[in-house]
Amino acid sequence: MSANRTAFPIIFVAILSVCLMFLIIHNTTSFLSLLSFPVASLVPFVCISLMFIIILNLAMRQALTMYVASIIAFITISHFYIIPGLKVSNENLKIVADSKHLLLSFITLLPIFGLIKIPAHRILKSVIYLFGSVIAWGFFSLVIAKLDLPILHVVERALSSMGIKPPFQNFLLSPLQFVLISISTMVLVILLIKSLHNVYLLAIASLAALAMVYVSSLSIILFAILGSVLCLFSAIITSRNMAFNDELTGIPGRRSLTQYAQEVSGQFAVVMIDIDFFKNFNDKYGHDAGDDVIKLVASKIAKTGNRGRAFRYGGEEFTLVFDGKYIDDVRETIEDLRVQLESYPMAIRIQNRPQKSASESKNRRHAPVKQEIVKVTCSFGIAQSSLGSNDFKAAIKRADSALYKAKKGGRNCVRTVE
Ligand SMILES: Nc1nc2c(ncn2[C@@H]2O[C@H](COP(=O)(O)OP(=O)(O)OP(=O)(O)O)[C@@H](O)[C@H]2O)c(=O)[nH]1
The missing domain is CATH 1.20.1070 (Rhopdopsin 7-helix transmembrane proteins)
Known part of the structure; x- marks a missing residue:
């Protein structure tokens, strides 16, 4: 709050x-x-x-x-x-x-x-x-x-x-x-x-x-x-x-992150999070269902303990900042979050797709909305501030390369960069 x-x-x-x-x-x-x-x-x-x-x-x-x-x-x-x-x-x-x-x-x-x-x-x-x-x-x-x-x-x-x-x-x-x-x-x-x-x-x-x-x-x-x-x-x-605050998810957005970056102390851990295969998900279930998933994932990330502050970085990417912590202090928290997301059955609203004509598109508004339970996973990259430096941008970059490693490593996993 x-x-x-x-x-x-x-x-x-x-x-x-x-x-x-x-x-x-x-x-x-x-x-x-x-x-x-x-x-x-x-x-x-x-x-x-x-x-x-x-x-x-x-x-x-x-x-x-x-x-x-x-x-x-x-x-x-x-x-x-x-x-x-x-x-x-x-x-x-x-x-x-x-x-x-x-x-x-x-x-x-x-x-x-x-x-x-x-x-x-x-x-x-x-x-x-x-x-x-x-x-x-x-x-x-x-x-x-x-x-x-x-x-x-x-x-x-x-x-x-x-x-x-x-x-x-x-x-x-x-x-x-x-x-x-x-x-x-x-x-x-x-x-x-x-x-x-x-x-x-x-x-x-x-x-x-x-x-x-x-x-x-x-x-x-x-x-x-x-x-x-x-x-x-x-x-x-x-x-x-x-x-x-981000309009879709209600959690703090990129602007808040930039402001928060000025406030953090010299020691912090930062985590970049990205939803796996989200493009496929959008293509299969539609953009609205995709938005629902982003909202659900955001609400889970926002509840992360260990005094982590959650932000929507953009698109299907999120950032968690742990002020005053080292990578080792947050590794377990992030692993718990990964398992929580992986095992969480997400209920999303799905309308008939794809639309073919203008009249079908019109009828789509009245099409019955089905509920479907889906499973979503995320990849995580963790980095920490360099000793004695609070260069936030550099730490984000390192967390991003750790995230890239997690994607390369098969997704749905946590990787770190020291
Ligand atoms: N529904 C919805 N889709 C979004 C939003 N922002 C970005 N996207 C979509 O997210 C998808 C991101 O896809 P990619 O970056 O290619 O990656 P990916 O499919 O998640 O695959 P990996 O990251 O490699 O696991 C794109 O299709 C974007 O259109 C949003 O606010 N809502």
Whole structure:
């Protein structure tokens, strides 16, 4: 797990604690009300920052972060500029744009939008997604605002008829708000279990929930500032992952290896790994099945113990780097990995091939996908850094010649170069 990923929950808890502290202070003493004027003057700054994030994310084509950032901007703007205006002019419209309902609708829809994945290159789709979700969000706020009080009355009446005194006066949330926040929290927790990166969605939803419970200018501003910081974090981490991780396998790619080469100490062992007869495999089962095998092999290599760092070198080649180790320290680990790969039955999806005509190619999409179990082997070349030198390129070259020896020696074996 990368340092960024482990750092994220810590950042989340820290931000949330600071936010909570501010809100508690604000609601128990009038200390922070002294700050209300300078804080309010931050609003244009917050909005401009959010717009900057939106443009940044549009450039990076991350529809979800873009959506979250723009909704935060809309909530902030409407709280300060639209709702006060509506309050005076139209009592009916006021409830539609009420900050509490805008935030509640945002919290409820967040996991749904978290589940939608827009392909990175579909910029038009991303823009449609953004506008569609803003409209859905506005509409949903309206529905929630209209239903909130009637549902509260229905539940109160039902409880009274059963002789139970409705406890809602002591609660911070109405029944509808409570149900929607609970469902949203459950889905966000499931998303978080699927990927730790989704912690930022949970963090933003929590900030929104806190701001909703204590709706005030200060809590909205805190929500906007912290929410945008989280969006920015997410954008930076995602773009970093995009740049440094290999797209197909998800493990660090060549760029990461080049960077890591600057960080290793003077003593390290490096292993070059190549899948055997991969061209034949591609020819027999097709490129998609080949991709599946590359992914499976990568996932196995990434789990290598002995503090080895795995990288996709390119194509069907991988590199393992063991910082602070000699060849003898890693020989057994690599032999274990070789045996593990050799004995691992890989389940790959296979479609009918070869295609003969355009119409057949079209039908291929609907062709039944078969599963087949295949066995794959790899060859390994190990080298270590020369005494007192951390010339990484030279060590890679030596590992490559050891790999060549392994190929010449019949494949599915480990060779070393001192
Ligand atoms: N499916 C798939 N194939 C790839 C990818 N990258 C490279 N290849 C294929 O990997 C094959 C590599 O073949 P070769 O380098 O000739 O070697 P080989 O068939 O593995 O044989 P040996 O290395 O000699 O055991 C080529 O056919 C490439 O097209 C990829 O990302 N996906």
